[in-house]
Amino acid sequence: MSHYQQLEQHYRKLSRFAHLGAICGWDQAAMMPAGGAQARQEAMAELAVLMHQLATAPELAERFAAAEQEPLSQGQRASLAAMQRDWQQQTLLPEKLVAAKSLAGSKCEHAWRSQRPANDWSGFLANWREVVALSREEAQIRAAAQGCSPYDAMVDLYEPGMSSAQLDDIFGQVKRWLPSMIDQAVAKQANQALVQPSGHYPASEQKALGTAVMQLLQFDFTHGRLDESTHPFCGGVPTDVRMTTRYSEQEFVQSLMGIVHETGHGRYEQGLPQQWAGLPVGRARSMGIHESQSLFFEMQLGRSPEFIAHLAQLAQQHFSQFDPQLFSVANLQGLYSQVQKGYIRVDADELTYPAHVMLRYEIERDLINGQIEPEQVPELWDHKMQQYLGLSTAGNDRQGCMQDIHWTDGAFGYFPSYSLGAMYAAQFMASIRQQLPVSELVAKGELGPIFAWLADNIWSQASLHSTSELVIRATGQDLNPEYLRQHLQQRYL
Amino acid sequence: MSHYQQLEQHYRKLSRFAHLGAICGWDQAAMMPAGGAQARQEAMAELAVLMHQLATAPELAERFAAAEQEPLSQGQRASLAAMQRDWQQQTLLPEKLVAAKSLAGSKCEHAWRSQRPANDWSGFLANWREVVALSREEAQIRAAAQGCSPYDAMVDLYEPGMSSAQLDDIFGQVKRWLPSMIDQAVAKQANQALVQPSGHYPASEQKALGTAVMQLLQFDFTHGRLDESTHPFCGGVPTDVRMTTRYSEQEFVQSLMGIVHETGHGRYEQGLPQQWAGLPVGRARSMGIHESQSLFFEMQLGRSPEFIAHLAQLAQQHFSQFDPQLFSVANLQGLYSQVQKGYIRVDADELTYPAHVMLRYEIERDLINGQIEPEQVPELWDHKMQQYLGLSTAGNDRQGCMQDIHWTDGAFGYFPSYSLGAMYAAQFMASIRQQLPVSELVAKGELGPIFAWLADNIWSQASLHSTSELVIRATGQDLNPEYLRQHLQQRYL
Numbered sequence: 001m002s003h004y005q006q007l008e009q010h011y012r013k014l015s016r017f018a019h020l021g022a023i024c025g026w027d028q029a030a031m032m033p034a035g036g037a038q039a040r041q042e043a044m045a046e047l048a049v050l051m052h053q054l055a056t057a058p059e060l061a062e063r064f065a066a067a068e069q070e071p072l073s074q075g076q077r078a079s080l081a082a083m084q085r086d087w088q089q090q091t092l093l094p095e096k097l098v099a100a101k102s103l104a105g106s107k108c109e110h111a112w113r114s115q116r117p118a119n120d121w122s123g124f125l126a127n128w129r130e131v132v133a134l135s136r137e138e139a140q141i142r143a144a145a146q147g148c149s150p151y152d153a154m155v156d157l158y159e160p161g162m163s164s165a166q167l168d169d170i171f172g173q174v175k176r177w178l179p180s181m182i183d184q185a186v187a188k189q190a191n192q193a194l195v196q197p198s199g200h201y202p203a204s205e206q207k208a209l210g211t212a213v214m215q216l217l218q219f220d221f222t223h224g225r226l227d228e229s230t231h232p233f234c235g236g237v238p239t240d241v242r243m244t245t246r247y248s249e250q251e252f253v254q255s256l257m258g259i260v261h262e263t264g265h266g267r268y269e270q271g272l273p274q275q276w277a278g279l280p281v282g283r284a285r286s287m288g289i290h291e292s293q294s295l296f297f298e299m300q301l302g303r304s305p306e307f308i309a310h311l312a313q314l315a316q317q318h319f320s321q322f323d324p325q326l327f328s329v330a331n332l333q334g335l336y337s338q339v340q341k342g343y344i345r346v347d348a349d350e351l352t353y354p355a356h357v358m359l360r361y362e363i364e365r366d367l368i369n370g371q372i373e374p375e376q377v378p379e380l381w382d383h384k385m386q387q388y389l390g391l392s393t394a395g396n397d398r399q400g401c402m403q404d405i406h407w408t409d410g411a412f413g414y415f416p417s418y419s420l421g422a423m424y425a426a427q428f429m430a431s432i433r434q435q436l437p438v439s440e441l442v443a444k445g446e447l448g449p450i451f452a453w454l455a456d457n458i459w460s461q462a463s464l465h466s467t468s469e470l471v472i473r474a475t476g477q478d479l480n481p482e483y484l485r486q487h488l489q490q491r492y493l
Numbered sequence: 494m495s496h497y498q499q500l501e502q503h504y505r506k507l508s509r510f511a512h513l514g515a516i517c518g519w520d521q522a523a524m525m526p527a528g529g530a531q532a533r534q535e536a537m538a539e540l541a542v543l544m545h546q547l548a549t550a551p552e553l554a555e556r557f558a559a560a561e562q563e564p565l566s567q568g569q570r571a572s573l574a575a576m577q578r579d580w581q582q583q584t585l586l587p588e589k590l591v592a593a594k595s596l597a598g599s600k601c602e603h604a605w606r607s608q609r610p611a612n613d614w615s616g617f618l619a620n621w622r623e624v625v626a627l628s629r630e631e632a633q634i635r636a637a638a639q640g641c642s643p644y645d646a647m648v649d650l651y652e653p654g655m656s657s658a659q660l661d662d663i664f665g666q667v668k669r670w671l672p673s674m675i676d677q678a679v680a681k682q683a684n685q686a687l688v689q690p691s692g693h694y695p696a697s698e699q700k701a702l703g704t705a706v707m708q709l710l711q712f713d714f715t716h717g718r719l720d721e722s723t724h725p726f727c728g729g730v731p732t733d734v735r736m737t738t739r740y741s742e743q744e745f746v747q748s749l750m751g752i753v754h755e756t757g758h759g760r761y762e763q764g765l766p767q768q769w770a771g772l773p774v775g776r777a778r779s780m781g782i783h784e785s786q787s788l789f790f791e792m793q794l795g796r797s798p799e800f801i802a803h804l805a806q807l808a809q810q811h812f813s814q815f816d817p818q819l820f821s822v823a824n825l826q827g828l829y830s831q832v833q834k835g836y837i838r839v840d841a842d843e844l845t846y847p848a849h850v851m852l853r854y855e856i857e858r859d860l861i862n863g864q865i866e867p868e869q870v871p872e873l874w875d876h877k878m879q880q881y882l883g884l885s886t887a888g889n890d891r892q893g894c895m896q897d898i899h900w901t902d903g904a905f906g907y908f909p910s911y912s913l914g915a916m917y918a919a920q921f922m923a924s925i926r927q928q929l930p931v932s933e934l935v936a937k938g939e940l941g942p943i944f945a946w947l948a949d950n951i952w953s954q955a956s957l958h959s960t961s962e963l964v965i966r967a968t969g970q971d972l973n974p975e976y977l978r979q980h981l982q983q984r985y986l
Contacts, residue, residue: 013539016535016536016538016539016540017536017539017540019532019533019535019536020513020514020517020536020537020540021513023516023517023520023533024513024516024517027516027520031524031718032733033714033715033716033717033718033733034715035713035715035716035732035733036716036730036732036733038732039512039730039732039733039770040512040516040732040733042509042512043509043510043512043513044513046506046509046510047509047510047513050543220528221526222526222527222528223526223528223529224526224528225524225526236529237529237532239528239529239531239532239533240525240526240528240529240532240533277532
């Protein structure tokens, strides 16, 4: 067996343990009764130790070197590189730092759960300073190995190949048109009269509706399921995707679109190439590309008038006892494109969302690069919220810089992925529209050709190319935020 | 850390991996879509390899010897002994034999799935000879290590401490009174007129009913769930018990009692001592004792007139649209105690069940000890069926010796556990009746004191004592089939 084949065997073994962890992780969120938590945590921690040992096995270094000398196909070269990247990222940090960051992060996150509702910034800051300090230490080590800035090294964990130079450029462009576009959209919608859902929408009926929509979206139920959890996610493994959602029985609109969103994640996973299953190169390309698929499904496809017509029809079938006005295409479209300046990112609409991300990006970039200190964050937050959305968070940190979980345990560098996803999605759709009569196809419910484009250009490509190359191969050019602008302008103005 | 403590650590680690396997095993049966099967099997196989490595780690032998020299509590001594037993059983067989038996067993079982409906004995025999040969080889190796007969060594895997001398004695007694008791019961019931369930009993309503009954049986839903699978089982881990059932929508009687049965298994697991969690000594005592708990719930408690009164009331609440005659206590009691001579063990009633087990015991004992050959089995089966139940299976092997899965992959020695369970259950109930007004308590739905007896005497004792000691401590005497006879006589004559 060649060195490369031995490496494949090693990573496939690792992925089998990851499989068990993914299923048990899903179970923990969707199925497990409360009393099972402690023993489960212990079991998952034991698995994490084993997987870390396998992922950082010292003998891999030599094997990589030996495999590099072997005759490999192009795909195998990409596969080897992906293994090496994975190994380097996992072995770079001293165990002591990993343990300290994990401890400080858990402590800060746990306390944050009560500090946030209490608006207790100073209490939060006391724990968070340590999280920031350890994250900076991590970022510096990674930066030294990669020859980039500390923040860029953190971004690279989620969006390999992305830099703050590129992000500065992208968000610099967005900043020029977004605030005024938001103002115009809000003004345009000012006198809109919409029928809001009212009454009782049983979860079981919402699930039946969601399942019908997933079928329309060609989710493969022989390789996946839909269940419920407090925080919706898409987990499991590519051959067995576990999607979750949550239902409010007061309305069906949110959960339904949530299902469309998660289905995008799910189909990406289901569409990953069997040939590279279990290997790092066979994984989804990046967080931004993953989000591009969920946002393609939700924003490009799901909120288009043609798709909303399908949703309207299906929803009316499942909730036939309600006011038919609610299910008119125009009304549902109105509900699904309301623009509102708000404090909370997770509640934000498509148009204001990038403002929330830009703000976080600018703050976390400077924080990790050591240009600002943790105690300055509330003031900067307030300042940028006023600038981008005209809202002040002074003295209101629970709705300001304390609202997200990401920073509490040191996941700096993640936020840009959300907006990158929206931009990739818009760019992919613009390309597809050049090749296919998208509106007609969607109107007829013939989504196959659109999914075939995604399958060919994105899903089946896994991590065989860099993100930038993937985008260029798919669309003929590198990431260009102009497509998002055009999409938003067309939808909201 | 002492050697003994290091051993505890090792076995607790092993149990954490077993935890992941138990949850993923449950998922496979109750949740997984068909397309997830192959990758899951690979992941489970990888886990099995890891667990086998941990369970057979060569360094354990020395550590056992060192731990034996340490000052240990009585419980720790029992714990150490249970570890040693586990290690010995897992290391005794050459890897080659384990692999060959597993392969031959899979092949035979797989082919059996179509050979059984086709009544293809000669096709089955062609594969089965190899399974028997390899099982004999296994039995001989185990027998040599333990100084007992080959068959006794196999029984010991499921019912440690049990011997064929004792089984011969027990089943010898049963054989003297069972056939005539069956005949009398059948005659007595000849003119019984019962209202059979008819109509449609939706699975969702049956689940609600089953859940209500589990609550009456004090199943702890913060440490467990009820789901569905093709073959009902009780899986998961003691802190998170996963029970399954299956519903036929044509009637509710079978599934309801199936839930009562599995709840007995579930409460035993939930009642295992926290102190010994994750260690071999903390596991359930034996297959027979496990079955004694499910049969205690099903036969001793569940089919008593006082408990059936609760079932009748609950069932009528959930299925109020049906004929109230169906839910009279006398009618339900009649349905739950019908005696019928039949070919199939899994469909057998309480009274005829031991006949099915005796027959299998006598055949597998002689087969493993080399006193009969595989080709003689159909004739022996037919002969014994005629003797015990007055039925001939000549030329009808699909309803005869090909009906069970157990022998197809070499699980010889398991069958006696079913009847041992029934005997232990009757003996436990006889003891409890001496201390508690059982009928009154059950009538009032006050099951707490009965469960407290089981918790104190059985559940919390795990594997701290031998089965025989456990039974003597609980009831004042060793296993005595006379209690089962008295119970059956009282119920059926």
